[in-house]
Amino acid sequence: MLVPPFEMHVAKSVEDAILLRSEFGDDASFYCGGTELVLVMKLGLTDLAHLIDIKHVDELRTISIDDSGIRIGAAVTYREIENNPLLAADRPEFVSMISGIANIRVRSVGTLGGNLAFADPSSDPATYLLAVGGELEIGSADGKRRIVPMDGFHTGPYQPNMQDNEMIVSVRLPRNVTGGVVVHERMKLKERPNITVAVFASAVKGKVTQARVAVGSVGLVPVRFDEVDATLVGIEASTLDERLLRAATIARDSISLFDDANGSVEYKRHLVDHFVQKVARKAIEAVL
Amino acid sequence: MSASTLNERDTTVERGAVGTSHARIDGPIKLSGQAQYVGDLEVPGMLYAKVFRSPIAHGRITLLDVTAAEAMEGVVAVLVGSDLADIDPFYGHAIRDRPIVALDRVRFVGEPIAAVAAKTMAQAEAAARQIIVEFDELPVAANLDAALATGAPIIHDGQTAAGFAHGLGKMPDREGNTCYSYELNTGDLGAVRAAGDIVIDHEYVFPAVYQYSMETHAVIAEHTGTEIRLWANCQHPFLVQSEIATLFNLPISSVRINVQFLGGGFGSKSYTKMEPLAAALARKAKKPVRIVNEVSESMVTTRRHNMKCRMVTTARSTGELVSRDVQIWLDTGAYADNGPRVTATAGDAAAGPYRWQATQVRAHCVYTNTGPSGSYRAFGATHVQWVGESQIDEVARRAGIDPLEMRRRNLLRRGETVRVKGKPLDADLIGDIEKVAAALGWGDERKPNRGRGISVGLLAAGAHPVSMATVRMDAAAGVSVLVGSTEMGQGTRTVMAQIAAQVLTVPMSKISVPGTDTSFTPYDRSTGASRSTTVAGKAVERAALVVRASLLETAGLAFGISDTSMLRLEDGCVTDGKQSMTFSQIITKRFGFAGGELVGHGEVKPEGGSGSYEEGPVFWEVCIAGAEVEVDINTGVVTIVRTSSVADVGRAINPAQVERQDEGATLQGIGNAMFEEMLYSADGDLLNDTLLDYRIPTMLDMPETMQCIIVENGDGPGPFGSKGCGEGALAAIPAAIVNALGDIGIDMYELPLTPERVWKRIQQIQQTK
Numbered sequence A: 001m002l003v004p005p006f007e008m009h010v011a012k013s014v015e016d017a018i019l020l021r022s023e024f025g026d027d028a029s030f031y032c033g034g035t036e037l038v039l040v041m042k043l044g045l046t047d048l049a050h051l052i053d054i055k056h057v058d059e060l061r062t063i064s065i066d067d068s069g070i071r072i073g074a075a076v077t078y079r080e081i082e083n084n085p086l087l088a089a090d091r092p093e094f095v096s097m098i099s100g101i102a103n104i105r106v107r108s109v110g111t112l113g114g115n116l117a118f119a120d121p122s123s124d125p126a127t128y129l130l131a132v133g134g135e136l137e138i139g140s141a142d143g144k145r146r147i148v149p150m151d152g153f154h155t156g157p158y159q160p161n162m163q164d165n166e167m168i169v170s171v172r173l174p175r176n177v178t179g180g181v182v183v184h185e186r187m188k189l190k191e192r193p194n195i196t197v198a199v200f201a202s203a204v205k206g207k208v209t210q211a212r213v214a215v216g217s218v219g220l221v222p223v224r225f226d227e228v229d230a231t232l233v234g235i236e237a238s239t240l241d242e243r244l245l246r247a248a249t250i251a252r253d254s255i256s257l258f259d260d261a262n263g264s265v266e267y268k269r270h271l272v273d274h275f276v277q278k279v280a281r282k283a284i285e286a287v288l
Numbered sequence B: 001m002s003a004s005t006l007n008e009r010d011t012t013v014e015r016g017a018v019g020t021s022h023a024r025i026d027g028p029i030k031l032s033g034q035a036q037y038v039g040d041l042e043v044p045g046m047l048y049a050k051v052f053r054s055p056i057a058h059g060r061i062t063l064l065d066v067t068a069a070e071a072m073e074g075v076v077a078v079l080v081g082s083d084l085a086d087i088d089p090f091y092g093h094a095i096r097d098r099p100i101v102a103l104d105r106v107r108f109v110g111e112p113i114a115a116v117a118a119k120t121m122a123q124a125e126a127a128a129r130q131i132i133v134e135f136d137e138l139p140v141a142a143n144l145d146a147a148l149a150t151g152a153p154i155i156h157d158g159q160t161a162a163g164f165a166h167g168l169g170k171m172p173d174r175e176g177n178t179c180y181s182y183e184l185n186t187g188d189l190g191a192v193r194a195a196g197d198i199v200i201d202h203e204y205v206f207p208a209v210y211q212y213s214m215e216t217h218a219v220i221a222e223h224t225g226t227e228i229r230l231w232a233n234c235q236h237p238f239l240v241q242s243e244i245a246t247l248f249n250l251p252i253s254s255v256r257i258n259v260q261f262l263g264g265g266f267g268s269k270s271y272t273k274m275e276p277l278a279a280a281l282a283r284k285a286k287k288p289v290r291i292v293n294e295v296s297e298s299m300v301t302t303r304r305h306n307m308k309c310r311m312v313t314t315a316r317s318t319g320e321l322v323s324r325d326v327q328i329w330l331d332t333g334a335y336a337d338n339g340p341r342v343t344a345t346a347g348d349a350a351a352g353p354y355r356w357q358a359t360q361v362r363a364h365c366v367y368t369n370t371g372p373s374g375s376y377r378a379f380g381a382t383h384v385q386w387v388g389e390s391q392i393d394e395v396a397r398r399a400g401i402d403p404l405e406m407r408r409r410n411l412l413r414r415g416e417t418v419r420v421k422g423k424p425l426d427a428d429l430i431g432d433i434e435k436v437a438a439a440l441g442w443g444d445e446r447k448p449n450r451g452r453g454i455s456v457g458l459l460a461a462g463a464h465p466v467s468m469a470t471v472r473m474d475a476a477a478g479v480s481v482l483v484g485s486t487e488m489g490q491g492t493r494t495v496m497a498q499i500a501a502q503v504l505t506v507p508m509s510k511i512s513v514p515g516t517d518t519s520f521t522p523y524d525r526s527t528g529a530s531r532s533t534t535v536a537g538k539a540v541e542r543a544a545l546v547v548r549a550s551l552l553e554t555a556g557l558a559f560g561i562s563d564t565s566m567l568r569l570e571d572g573c574v575t576d577g578k579q580s581m582t583f584s585q586i587i588t589k590r591f592g593f594a595g596g597e598l599v600g601h602g603e604v605k606p607e608g609g610s611g612s613y614e615e616g617p618v619f620w621e622v623c624i625a626g627a628e629v630e631v632d633i634n635t636g637v638v639t640i641v642r643t644s645s646v647a648d649v650g651r652a653i654n655p656a657q658v659e660r661q662d663e664g665a666t667l668q669g670i671g672n673a674m675f676e677e678m679l680y681s682a683d684g685d686l687l688n689d690t691l692l693d694y695r696i697p698t699m700l701d702m703p704e705t706m707q708c709i710i711v712e713n714g715d716g717p718g719p720f721g722s723k724g725c726g727e728g729a730l731a732a733i734p735a736a737i738v739n740a741l742g743d744i745g746i747d748m749y750e751l752p753l754t755p756e757r758v759w760k761r762i763q764q765i766q767q768t769k
């Protein structure tokens, strides 16, 4: 189907974009890389009279790394992340996760902000950010900014925890700390991943002190479970196998899954079990 | 084939002629974006069409109201069933079961109910949204089980009307939803079956898949009342021409079809597809109209048949094969399309090229309430080869015989009967399979979780052997080759040029091969069934030989030599060894000025017999390939590590193109075996009609090594001993992959081999251990 006619408004600032969005209400949407939005429009799932182009807002386009952490503007493309040497030096696993998303066409225009705002159930970045303890900077109509954790930001498929006239301004992630690693793996059978698992682990003197396991792309939203993480904390080489098995069992039994064209619940549960063990093992073995 | 053999070849034959890997002659205009496809064409006054399709799978239309649509801005015409009252609106080359648009009943989700022609595409789409339709819904049979169940909804009633080009003898009447059945029996199954100590008996499932050419179906139609013109991306322009002529009561010559390039076909554009609808809409609008399908629309225009099969193979404990009993059910969707032929071809391929004491094959073509199924590269053979070949491997494992040795012992030899009545085996299968196995490193040790598989089959190729060609040489010794083969990326224009270049010793740069215009291009039955090089190429060779004879005749007169066998063609000249004349000089001599042309007509027709499928085929296309796979037993993910295939082509007119054919077929075979599967709901909705959910192979799915071995035994019926290629590897690859998994101990009975299916099978096998 042809995309029905619409009017394009180029926003000059975050405030300008939010103002336009408030003005046009449900007739409008933010437009960034368009990789999700244009598909949705072509499928006739939405009929929008106005698109608000946020790609040219400077604030959304910058990457900065300093003592307080890493800040990536919402409209920075995946390609720009892939090609950023500072990010590659500090968080190589993040960059490699990004460069495994979709294909080069999507990565050339697709953005982190677009991914997280769309809240597709199959999101690599959302899963990664959950494990690493990432946060989002949200801009609101009252001109205020707030920082919210990734944990809890996706409340359901296509349901980001923000108002329609709010926007993601930037994504924050902590810098790499010594003694800690994040490992990310996905299994992708079609265009989008069928499962994404990311695990953060750190250890002191041969004992795991912190662990965060995030499982995404397989259920309705990326999830993590305190009990799984608690099972991993305290692992030593001698308890690794047994505890990994336990943690994976908890994860597979706790996650809510459904049958669909990507697989049966039975198979998906097995994938959760297998990938949690595999990815957590990699992370923990790297820090022990 | 390695680079060094290519180079050797280059030095032995003249550049540009037969045996060289000449670059595509249509490459430059395609690469520079100048090649025009139907979707690029605009005819003056042309309107844009949007097809309004059925949202339900089965029902009677109780109300169809297009008045609001007709009143919309820019709308010129809205076609509905009642506009066709003055013609017999049914078409179908095998069974005339399909109305141009739904008349009073719909049979699948996506069936055209109406079509809007408007000044812009946006207007046509907006108007189509205003069409109101109501139904009395009927029970739906969206799959084979539902359609074959007792008390199943009957999808077609009334008598079966045979189409004009099914080639299947007398077309029997329908039985329930079974529109056609094919039987092939040899020996006395009941008598020999007990001799088999080994009995392999399973049920198999093959999925519905889509041909997925990059370009969708597209057609521009103009109907002036006395003439219909079509610009279409059809593979079989001449069959479409005669079907359109019949539908609209016009002489065949009053239907003119222009076919330039196709952005791929793979069978999806064979026979008649969107052309009748476009012509009927143009007739009502009294203006040219263009229909360009979206991908989701093309997916319900045609697809490959999904299949259920039950096969029983028996053998002695020594590995000697005894009998095979096969039942096949092919889901042809709501209309037969090429289903009957696919069914017969599957039936022909089912026994496999082995020596049996008895075989029994019963193949059925079944209507369901889903999109129609038709031709898809290597149809029939792809459906059954993996079934039969996995049973051969099971026999081998039970008998403790190496699969390669198993085949050495049981395969047919050259000259043996393949199918009662038909052409005996015209290839060296054992030689071919040895080559494929060697390329895989057959005897080498296998790494853990890796397996190797080989497979052999035959595909009845060539279709009905009727093709014509005209070769014209102008006064400057330029040559144009008029031949109806459709260029759809396979490189047929290049091959035709090479054949003419070889016969006439003219450089490739002086040869042009235009697209087809049925007003000028002589008849060619069809582009498909691996036939173009063999059959149409033979017509080109013959036409070129006529031109050659004219050159010799005139040169002979000029030289005063009446025995033209004393003369030969050499680099654009005729010479007797002493004196020589260029072709231009000869033509000037013949016509008395620098004008005129030499025209040769070439014809291929059945030689002995009627050319029927039963007496055929033109040649048996060899379907032989091997694969090595690796399975991740934790996830069920299967990786194809390497493949090898044989292109047993008699003579490779263009070796690089032969290799590309095998590579493409290999990748498509990987798609069919590993990922592709159209999913329907019980209501008949196609659930995965975009690339996001319908997974086709990409570059990333290429095996690390993909080897194509060209075999040139000079034993083909085509020009220079050639025979066709391009389908064999597709039929053979899924079978090789399935056998490679069997080699690891994972026998699979259902395709595609999705990780979940493989994983579940691994669980099952581990539990029964």
Ligand SMILES: Cc1cc2nc3c(=O)[nH]c(=O)nc-3n(C[C@H](O)[C@H](O)[C@H](O)COP(=O)(O)OP(=O)(O)OC[C@H]3O[C@@H](n4cnc5c(N)ncnc54)[C@H](O)[C@@H]3O)c2cc1C
Pocket: A029, A030, A031, A032, A033, A034, A035, A036, A037, A038, A054, A074, A075, A100, A101, A102, A103, A106, A109, A110, A111, A112, A113, A114, A115, A116, A117, A118, A120, A122, A123, A124, A125, A166, A167, A168, A169, A188, A191, A192, A193
């Ligand atoms: C073929 C394909 C394959 C893919 N594969 C993967 C994969 O492997 N892994 C994976 O994780 N993802 C995958 N994706 C998803 C991809 O990551 C997203 O499409 C992309 O990141 C979206 O970014 P965008 O800028 O194009 O968003 P847009 O399409 O421009 O916007 C998407 C939505 O977000 C809203 N929006 C955009 N920016 C903001 C903002 N700053 N604040 C608030 N709302 C905003 C828009 O209004 C719109 O509703 C794939 C997508 C495609 C098309």
